[in-house]
Amino acid sequence: MSFRDELSHHWNILVAAVIGIGLGAIALPTAAISIFMRDIQSDFGWSRTAISLTSTVTISGLALSAPLVGxxxxxxxxxxxxxFSMAAMAGFFLILSRAGDQLLPYMITFGIMALLAAGASxxxxxxxxSLAFTHNRGKALGLAMVGNGLSGIGLPLLLVPLVDIHGWRSGFVALALIALIAMAVIVGLLRGAASPVAASSSTRDSSASEVGFTLREALSSQxxxxxxxxxxxxxLAAAGLQLHFVSILGDNGLSAASIAWYASSIGVVLAITRVGTGFLLDLFPAQIVSATVMGIGAIAVGGFALTGPGGAPLGAVAIGLTVGAEIDMIGYFTSRYFGFVAYGRVYGLLYATxxxxxxxxPLLYGTIKDQLGNYDIALFGSILLLLICAALLLTLRRHPYPTAAATPSPTTKHSPPATITGT
Structure with a gap:
């Protein structure tokens, strides 16, 4: 089945995913912490490490909830x-707009929000x-994940000038409104959506969601x-750079307009990376595509580290490449290596990592900045981590479920393919 045919059946699912991922439990809180960081530091006197710890608490809450969401x-x-999760997130953004100068309640609020908003990850x-687009899964996942890129373009352009004029409290109110509007649109798009398995039963085995590894089998595989x-x-390599990117540029004297432009350019690269990676995953071995992207990301981080603010475009490329590709890879690798018996749980655990x-x-980046006065060691450490990541990806074997047509019958769903269990 062509991508156009699958899209004609499931366009609403794809559009809902683009909006949901772009305005979900990662994108909106990350934008708040990153874009509001310097203004909150100025108002409350908190250190970069302390504000970065807020991100650590938030993402830890999402990580704890990810397997349950799966x-x-x-x-x-x-x-x-x-x-439920989008409504909860909107409510907590309104609470945060009234935050005082005590760090602990601020962090606890973010942490509780993350636990309840994890369903919007x-x-x-x-x-x-993945269930809806069986023949063109890489393309569909890439397009779905482009939502993060689009929000990465739009949110800085909206929030940086808003905060510059009206303050960070208005920024939190704006995020609450965005979350509520997005929730209404997503629920509306999915309300009449047929089950992907049922909708595609005319073109493939309707038991495809029962094919693959059990959770125990997946966890036991190398x-x-x-x-x-x-x-x-x-x-570890990319998240700290992403969160501190605005602050790095601000520390080097760039104007709010320039910072907004460079921050939004991350979204452009991220969107291109996610679409491009998705298409390449359908054409070439996934491990080669993924390792190549990580290698290029390492080179871009190196260029940014060596050239400073003049290399801001390279920093945007580095963040867009690494963050853009890794989420695509989780969805694709999970379906191709482990099938759908426990897809949500396996994906949730990999996503938790x-x-x-x-x-x-971000905590490491903030600590290095506070202790040493610059981000140099953090940047060069990120290069090393990305190179090790690329090398690990190259050790993966070819996945056992290359296409829907090659998916094994449900009668073998609890028999892991030999290509997965070996060393």
């Missing part, structure tokens, strides 16, 4: 999960898109461990 996504309609969207390690390293790295990385 379990829910395997069992319940996505619109219920997303609707990529986990449920990746599952429903491929799972290598993927988890790779995603952890990529997140990204979140763990994303929780630690």
């Amino acid at each position: 379990w829910l996504a395997d069992r319940y309609p996505i619109q219920r999960i997303v609707g 990529t986990v449920p969207y990746a599952r429903i898109v 491929v799972f461990r290598r993927l988890a390690a790779s995603f952890l390293l990529a997140a 990204v979140l763990v790295g994303s929780a630690i990385s």
Whole structure:
């Protein structure tokens, strides 16, 4: 089946995923912490390390919730999960708009928000898109994940001038309104959506969602461990740079307009990377594509580290490449290596490794800045981590479920392919 045919059946699912991922539990809180960082520091006198710890708490909450969200996504309609989480996130943004100068309540508020908003992460969207688009999964996942790129373009252009004129409290109110509007649109798009499995039963085995590994089989495989390690390293390298990028540029004297422009350019690169990676994953071995992207990301970080603010475009490229590709890779690798028996739970666990790295990385960047006065060691450390990540990805074997047509019959769903269990 062509991509156009699949899109004609499931366009609403793809559009909902683009909006949901772009304005979800990662994109909006990350934008708040990153874009508001210098203004909140100025108002309350908190250190960069302390503000970065807020990101660590937030992402830790998402990481703790990700496996549960995966379990829910395997069992319940996505619109219920997303609707609750988006509404919760909007409510907590309004609470944060009234925050005082005490750091602990501020961090606790972010942490509770993350626990309740985790259903608006990529986990449920990746599952429903992967089930709907069986023949063109890489393309569909790439297009779904482009939502983060689009929000990466739009949010800085909206929030940086808003905060510059009206303050960061108005920024939180704006994020609450964005979350509520997005929730209404997503639920509306998915309300009448047919089950992807049922809708595609005329073109493939309707039991495809029952094909693949059990959770225990997936966790016992070396491929799972290598993927988890790779995603952890990529997140450690990229998340801190992403969160501190605006502050790095501001520390070097760039104007608010220039910072907004460079920050939004991350979204452009991220969008291009996600679409491009998705198309390449359908054409070439996934491990080669992924390792190449991480290698190029390492080169871009190196260029940014060596050239300073003049290399801001390279910094944007580095962030867009690494952050843009890793989420695509999780969804694609999960479906191709482990199938759909426990897709949501396996995806949730792999996604949690990204979140763990994303929780630690900003804290490391902030600590290095506070202790040494610059980000140099953090940047060169990121280069090393990305190179190790690329090397690990190259050790992966070819996945056993290359296309829907090659998917094994459900009678073998609990028999892991030999290509996965070996060393």
